[in-house]
Amino acid sequence: MATTNPLISVIMPVYNGEEFLRETIDSVLNQTYQNFEFIIVNDGSVDSTQQIIDSYNDKRIVPLNLTRNQGVSNARNRGTDLSKGEFIAFCDADDLYDPSRLQTQLDFLTGNPTVDVCGSYFIVFENDQEILIRHPITDQEIKEHFFTGNCIGQPSVMGKSGVFQKYKYDPELQASEDYDLWARMATGGVVFANVPFPLVKYRLHPAQASKTKGRLLHVTSKTACTNYTLAYLNNNIISEYSKSKETSLADFRKFITELSAACDKKSSDMNTFRPLIALQYKKLDTPGIMAFATLKRISSKYHINFPTKYLLNIFLLSFIRVNKNSSLFDTLTKLKI
Secondary structure (H helix, E strand, O other), X not given: OOOOOOOEEEEEEEOOOOOOHHHHHHHHHOOXXXXXXXXXXXXXXXXXXXXXXXXXXXXXXXXXXXXXXXXXXXXXXXXXXXXXXOEEEEOOOOOEEXXXXXXXXXXXXXXXXXXXXXXXXXXXXXXXXXXXXXXXXXXXXXXXXXXOOOOOOHHHOEEEHHHHHHOOOOOOOOOOHHHHHHHHHHHOOOOEEEEEEEEEEEEOOOOOHHHHOHHHXXXXXXXXXXXXXXXXXXXXXXXXXXXXXXXXXXXHHHHHHHHHHHHHHHOOOHHHHHHHHHHHHHOEOOOOHHHHHHHXXXXXXXXXXXXXXXXXXXXXXXXXXXXXXXXXXXXXXXOOO
């Protein structure tokens, strides 16, 4: 099949992916929609990845073999630079496309021309167990969710080529590179959507990045969340407070006052920014009982509804001397809403 003028460019980075690669490639090639090119970026693999790619005789496949491993962000960017399609769809080397994935998202994007990037529901599977993951659907819902976490599944993404030419994955990031990209896109006015159908099966296995880089993933995800929130608030004072590695109780109070004023200007609810408040609280130089009492007063004054488990955890930490860099402190002060 000729790919001189493909409408869609499918980009798949792969590093030492021999175990599941053939099954993934087959799921892409067996799409109901056929006018696409399939750019497979071998990111310096040292297993049989390249031999598996070479075993296919399909003109839609455009191989790019990097001589050394440079990371998934760079691989996706290199694939984007090579792409010819009007739309770009991404794929991870251990996941599976639904046969109608490309057609469904193409129909959605052409039928909704204001949408720039769309993901979809997806199925997480491991062995014989499957779980359906639903995400917010509309642009407004998605951008509100970005204040607390990612809700665009990287393997399910398809969007306008021009958007991915303008916004690139940060090659310095080894985890949460997708969340970081969506946050920067959202700040720049890119319009998102999620198709309310599972179009991808996301495979769980011991070697995947979300398991091997768990701690790093948590840290980079919080950074992306904070950066997105600060860009939305567009407040220099709050940004300065957030950059500090440690803060006093007095400065924490000032931060909350400034945040309240910014929320009033944005007509936003303070509860939207609980993760940002939790991160600032963690920076307190003396997170003792006085700090906890202050947080309780602030919660009452500004009607901030922290989860009971979170309040209990930081209350207990008021009496326990724990290094802030320890995993225990980090685990107890996570705020998942």
